[in-house]
Each structure stands twice: as C-alpha cells, then as structure tokens.
Amino acid sequence: xxxxxxxxxxxxxxxxxxxxxxxxxxxxxxxxxxxxxxxxxxxxxxxxxxxxxxxxxxxxxxxxxxxxxxxxxxxxxxxxxxxxxxxxxxxxxxxxxxxxxxxxxxxxxxxxxxxxxxxxxxxxxxxxxxxxxxxxxxxxxxxxxxxxxxxxxxxxxxxxxxxxxxxxxxxxxxxxxxxxxxxxxxxxxxxxxxxxxxxxxxxxxxxxxxxxxxxxxxxxxxxxxxxxxxxxxxxxxxxxxxxxxxxxxxxxxxxxxxxxxxxxxxxxxxxxxxxxxxxxxxxxxxxxxxxxxxxxxxxxxxxxxxxxxxxxxxxxxxxxxxxxxxxxxxxxxxxxxxxxxxxxxxxxxxxxxxxxxxxxxxxxxxxx
Numbered sequence: 001x002x003x004x005x006x007x008x009x010x011x012x013x014x015x016x017x018x019x020x021x022x023x024x025x026x027x028x029x030x031x032x033x034x035x036x037x038x039x040x041x042x043x044x045x046x047x048x049x050x051x052x053x054x055x056x057x058x059x060x061x062x063x064x065x066x067x068x069x070x071x072x073x074x075x076x077x078x079x080x081x082x083x084x085x086x087x088x089x090x091x092x093x094x095x096x097x098x099x100x101x102x103x104x105x106x107x108x109x110x111x112x113x114x115x116x117x118x119x120x121x122x123x124x125x126x127x128x129x130x131x132x133x134x135x136x137x138x139x140x141x142x143x144x145x146x147x148x149x150x151x152x153x154x155x156x157x158x159x160x161x162x163x164x165x166x167x168x169x170x171x172x173x174x175x176x177x178x179x180x181x182x183x184x185x186x187x188x189x190x191x192x193x194x195x196x197x198x199x200x201x202x203x204x205x206x207x208x209x210x211x212x213x214x215x216x217x218x219x220x221x222x223x224x225x226x227x228x229x230x231x232x233x234x235x236x237x238x239x240x241x242x243x244x245x246x247x248x249x250x251x252x253x254x255x256x257x258x259x260x261x262x263x264x265x266x267x268x269x270x271x272x273x274x275x276x277x278x279x280x281x282x283x284x285x286x287x288x289x290x291x292x293x294x295x296x297x298x299x300x301x302x303x304x305x306x307x308x309x310x311x312x313x314x315x316x317x318x319x320x321x322x323x324x325x326x327x328x329x330x331x332x333x334x335x336x337x338x339x340x341x342x343x344x345x346x347x348x349x350x351x352x353x354x355x356x357x358x359x360x361x362x363x364x365x366x367x368x
Contacts, residue, residue: 001020002020002061002064002065002066003017003018003019003020003023003026003061003064003065003066004017004018004065004066004067004068005017005054005057005058005061005065005066005067005068006018006044006067006068006069007067007068007069008049008054012049013048013049013302014037014046014047014048014049014302015046015047015048015049015053015054015057016039016042016044016045016046017030017044017045017046017047017057018043018044018045019045026060026061027045029060030045030047030057030060031045033047033053033056033057033060034047034048034299035047035048035053035299035302037302037303048302076115076140076144076146076150077118077144078114078115078118079118081114081117081118081121082121082122084121085114085117085118085121088113088117088121088125088161088165089110089113089114089117091161091165092109092110092113092157092160092161092164092165093106093110094165095160095161095164095165096109096160096164099164100245108153108157109153109156109157109160110157111157112153112154112156112157112158113157113158113160113161115140115154116136116154116157116158119136120132120136125161125166126166126168130175133158133175134175134176137151137154137155137175137176140154151177152177155175155177158175159175184341184344184345185308185311185314185315185341185342185345186301186303186304186305186308186311187308187311187312187315187345188300188301188304188308188309188312189347190316192298192300192301192304193213193309193312193316195298195300196209196291196294196295196298196300196304196309197209197210197213197294199293199294199297199298200290200293200294203259203262203263203266203267204263204266204267204274205290206259207256207259207260207263207274208222208274208282208287208290209290209291209294209309210253210255210256210259211225211237211256211260211273212287212306212309212310213309213310213312213313214251214252214253214255214256214313215237215250215251215252215253215256215313215330216250216251216310216313216314216317216330216331217237217239217250217310218242218243218307218310219284219287219288219306219307220242220243220284221239221242222274222282222287223272223274223281223282223283223284223287224240224241224272224281225237225239225272225273225274226240226271226272226273227264227269227270227271227272227273229273230252230260230273231252232252232257232260232261235251235252235254235257236249236250236251236252237249237250237251237252239332242332243332244332244334246332246334248329248330248332249329249330250329250330250331250332251330260273287306288305288306291304291305291306291309310331311342311345314327314331314339314342314345315342315345315346317330317342318342318343318345318346319346319347324336324339324340324343327339327342
C-alpha cells in the first residue's frame with residue numbers, strides 16, 4: 001500500500017493524507033510538521049493547506065505516494081418550486097415571524113424546507129405520512145451523506161411547518177432523529193488564549209477578542225452589545241435577547257474595563273459597543289477574520305474558531321473553581337447538563353491530579 005495525499009480544493013483549510021499503518025517513518029515525519037492533526041473517525045492525518053506543506057508531504061513520502069482528488073459531500077439537489085410550494089414556504093415564514101423567530105433561524109428553516117418541497121411539491125402536504133418523511137430523510141442520508149446537524153435542521157424545519165403553519169398534532173412530525181454525538185467542546189489552553197488576544201495590534205480588534213473570551217460570549221452576542229450594556233461600576237455585561245430570547249448578566253473583567261475605556265476613547269462609538277466603518281454593527285465575518293489572523297500569527301490550534309474562546313472561558317472558569325450554577329447563568333444555559341459538559345474539558349495530567357498509584361507508593365519502600 002502507498003500513502004495517499006488528497007489534492008485539496010482551493011478554499012480547503014487542510015490537506016489530508018492517508019498513511020498505511022506499517023509506514024512508521026512517514027507517520028513520524030507528518031507528526032513533526034506544524035499543524036499536523038490526526039482524524040480518528042476518518043483514519044487520516046492533515047496539515048494546513050499551503051503549497052509548502054503539500055511539497056513537504058511529497059518529500060516525506062519520498063516519491064512513493066499517490067495523489068487523489070479530495071471528496072466533497074454530495075450536494076443536496078434543489079429544483080425550482082411551483083406555486084403551491086412557494087405558498088407553503090410563505091406560510092412557514094409567516095408562522096415563524098409571528099412566533100418571533102430570529103431572522104437567521106427563519107432563513108435556515110426556509111432553506112431546509114425548500115429541499116423538502118422539492119420532493120413533495122406535487123403532493124398535498126397535509127396527506128404526507130410520517131413514514132414518507134422518514135423515507136425522505138433516509139434518502140438524503142444515503143445519497144447526499146448529510147451530517148447529523150443537517151438532519152436535525154431538516155427535521156426542525158418540517159416540524160415547524162406542520163406544527164405552526166398547518167397546526168398538526170405532534171405525533172404527525174415526531175420523526176426519528178440521529179443519535180446524539182457526545183463530543184467534548186474544543187478548547188484552548190490559557191497560554192494559547194493569552195497569545196491570541198494579545199496578537200492584534202489594533203485596540204478594537206484586541207478588545208473584541210478579549211470581550212468574547214473574558215465574558216464567555218457568542219459571536220452574535222458580541223455584535224449586539226450596546227454601550228449601555230457595559231456596567232463597569234457593578235462589574236457585569238448585560239446580554240439582551242441572546243439565544244432562546246433570554247436576557248442575562250455575565251462577568252465583566254477588571255482588566256477588560258481598562259481595555260474598553262481605552263478603546264472607547266480611541267473610537268468613540270455612538271450606540272453599538274463595536275461599530276463597523278459606517279456606524280452599524282460590526283460584522284461576524286470581520287470578527288472571524290480577526291480571530292483567524294491571530295491564530296495563524298501565534299501558531300495556535302488551527303481547528304479553533306471564535307466560539308472556541310467561549311468554550312475556553314467556561315473550561316477555565318471550572319479550573320478556577322467557579323460555581324457551576326454561576327457559570328450556567330453567565331453562559332445563558334437553560335439546563336445545568338449543558339454546562340456540566342465543560343467538566344470533561346478541564347486539563348487532566350499528573351500536574352493537576354495525583355494518581356492513586358502515586359499515593360500508594362509515596363510512603364512505600366516498594367518500587368515498580
């Protein structure tokens with residue numbers, strides 16, 4: 001068997017490589033590359049997508065390799081909608097607007113439901129059975145290899161239409177969902193966070209990253225912060241209409257207050273705490289660009305996203321013995337079970353925890 005280097009797409013962030021089990025020297029060479037990462041589910045290694053890394057992989061394999069095209073997920077087919085389907089889509093949107101769903105949720109539901117309508121628009125939607133809906137989702141999984149997230153979003157959109165637009169009973173749309181993956185959130189070490197938030201030279205960019213991490217914010221909560229939401233005297237940020245339309249308070253770091261005051265003097269925002277060039281809210285794409293630049297400049301975890309700062313905030317709070325109930329309130333979680341997931345992300349090693357084996361042998365004359 002030969003190693004296989006997968007030719008990445010232009011916009012791909014990683015180059016994937018398959019290394020046969022017995023090729024130890026090649027595996028060690030890849031492991032020593034900066035940004036190398038092992039994907040246990042795919043049984044592949046990957047590195048950041050650069051021309052230099054692609055050439056390095058070829059050198060490590062010593063010309064004994066194959067290059068194959070990377071495989072994308074098969075796109076879900078879409079078709080033009082007829083009048084009946086467009087009316088159904090309008091009824092779904094109207095129902096969601098009346099229930100005060102967020103704009104982003106409405107757009108997602110409409111996009112998903114359009115795919116469903118592409119399959120059933122010639123039918124009376126009131127007559128479609130639960131078995132037919134499950135068959136449709138099964139077909140998407142088998143043919144288009146949709147993810148668990150896509151499957152759940154599709155079910156939510158169908159459910160919303162039958163529940164809110166057609167006023168059908170719950171049993172009608174209670175279709176099988178995928179088994180939940182019990183994954184652990186990706187986090188950064190305290191050292192990595194420090195390097196990332198100190199990386200930007202621009203004080204606004206630094207303040208944005210420090211606010212997200214220092215208060216455990218979602219990116220949408222950051223861009224919706226108003227100047228009036230900063231309560232520096234009482235030491236908290238007021239988060240209005242966060243996920244699930246919930247208001248909450250979260251911690252406002254003393255160091256962050258100093259940074260925000262310096263930022264305010266330099267930029268003088270008028271309403272939103274972080275404004276774009278035209279005075280409107282700062283964009284999510286700009287924040288992601290700031291974060292990606294900082295990660296690249298500090299050679300930090302390449303899989304980290306802006307949301308990883310929130311995960312890291314929660315993990316570091318637990319490491320600092322912050323009460324779980326307080327952490328739940330700061331993060332805006334409805335259930336304590338959601339917050340408890342961060343107890344699994346704390347750093348575990350022989351510097352933070354004493355193994356019972358060490359305790360047994362500490363005062364013993366016996367040695368292993």
